[in-house]
Amino acid sequence: MQATVDTATLHGVEALPVEVQADVAPGLPVFSIVGLGDAAVHEARDRVRSALRSSGFDFPNARVVINLAPAPLRKHGTGFDLPIALAILLATRQVATRALGAAAVVGELGLDGSVRAVPGMLAHAVSAARMSVPLVGPPEAASLMAVVTGLDYRPLGHVGDLRNGALHPAPGTDARPPAVGLEPDLADVVAQHAARRALEVAAAGGHNILLVGPPGSGKTMLARRLPGVLPPLDPLEVLEAALVHSVAGLDERSVLAGVRPFRAPHHSCSLAGLVGGGSPPRPGEASLSHHGVLFLDEFPEFAPSALQALRQPLEDGCVTLVRADGRVRYPARFALATAMNPCPCGFLGDAEKQCLCTPDMVRRYMGRIGGPLMDRIDIRVRVDRLPSGRILDSGPSESSAVVRERVRAAREFAAHRPAPEDQSVSLSAAFMLRPAARETIVSLANLGALSGRAVTRMVRVARTIADLAGSEFVEEEHAFEAATYRLAEETP
């Protein structure tokens, strides 16, 4: 007797369809699973056997062969438990075929027959919605499923519940999970006007930013406030960002509430940890920051190989991992925020403290980041230590909400001018550069010997500054400000 149940396996942020075929035939009692499953898939044997028995079903005393088709595709994870159990129940006529219909099934089994969530539930939901089939899975994922439009989700809490007949769609829970925790607010940051302004420009244009300053000057404090001035995620961004969190097995609730991801990996982070990798592949911090902010504190302390690996996502907005059995793509469109000391001792350029580093030490310290990566950082700004009196006596500064509103207005303004991607016009025409602004940029570029990419990126920053000012044209002053950000910390 044979039966099939549809499920899927994760590949990148996608769930690729897999058919679980069960063949139950008389013969020696064998239970084997074929079709390139990993160790977790093979362990399903023991979970399925126990779960069926403790749910009051019979595990067939026969030759049970499970095939996971297409057989050449590698399959991993525990989500195959439930589809395998169902295929066996269907093949042995312990459950009627109509109980399931055309639904796709995913879920891990406990030994008691309970159904549990697996990483990537959201990817499974998207895949089922795309194929217009219902999805059967754990009840704990039901609230999460509400974000996928057009999905018919049917929760199954326990294998034993299948005896009660057909499965029913989840009761409508369109209540979005509330935002968790409070974002740190810019009101806490005393003075630092230049850095605050740079943060605002970075937020408005999605530019990469580097904060340079001595220890304790507030670089980290400022960077942590960057997500708070970004506009909330739009529905499409929510889904994309939540997908990455889901397949990584992380809590996706705050993303679902529209809060932009903010990831701050420690500088001991490995290459695989930063851009993704491992076997089976997992998304890295760069992908977890998709549509949010990736903050690298102590920038030069990161492994050079890890930093250089960031160049691809910075350029393409995605990470492609190539493996012997195929390639995996994770989205990684993030704003890069970085912070570093100006030199190993940290006090180069400080008003009071003497720097103890030799010029060679400073050069080597900066050299760790490397030209190509530095080239992609558009806004570099100095954060200096404040006199203690000012810190103690100042009241709250401008709040994140006020800045966020200006950022939102600038983005809206930008959306209504001709798109710079229009290939038919020149760059300076597309960005609406005034002749004076153009001259400024050309002469400053010559001064700093900037690369073509650096000039383009500088013009983009100038455009963002003009958008913040609500100016249709990029004026000379906008170009000056943009150039200041690029040239400021070129060679501290």
Added chain:
Amino acid sequence: MATDRSDARVELGKRGEEAAAAYLERLGYQIVDRNWRTKVGEIDIVALDGETLVLCEVKTRRSRRTGTPEDAVSATKQRRIARLAEAYLTSAGISGCPVRFDVIGLLVLAEDRALLRHHRAAFVLGD
């Protein structure tokens, strides 16, 4: 001395298998074969439980020092039994009937009594 000991062990195993067979017959099983052997090993008891062919491994122990008697049926032993089972089915010309692997463990308590434990469908083979 060595021969004495192994004689004693064979004797113990034999008595255990006798007891197990008697027990299965009392349950209404029909004993088909006893000590069916090939070069690689033997199947202690082959019996019919209704339509199901039961291949039974019997383990007898005097003490629980090395675990319960049935603990001795390791994964390696299970695979060996499976190979034997296939050989048996082929030689007996049986196909298409349900097959079950049972294990019977006997813990000898005294000269004339033992604790018997019967594991129906004790194991299922893996891949």
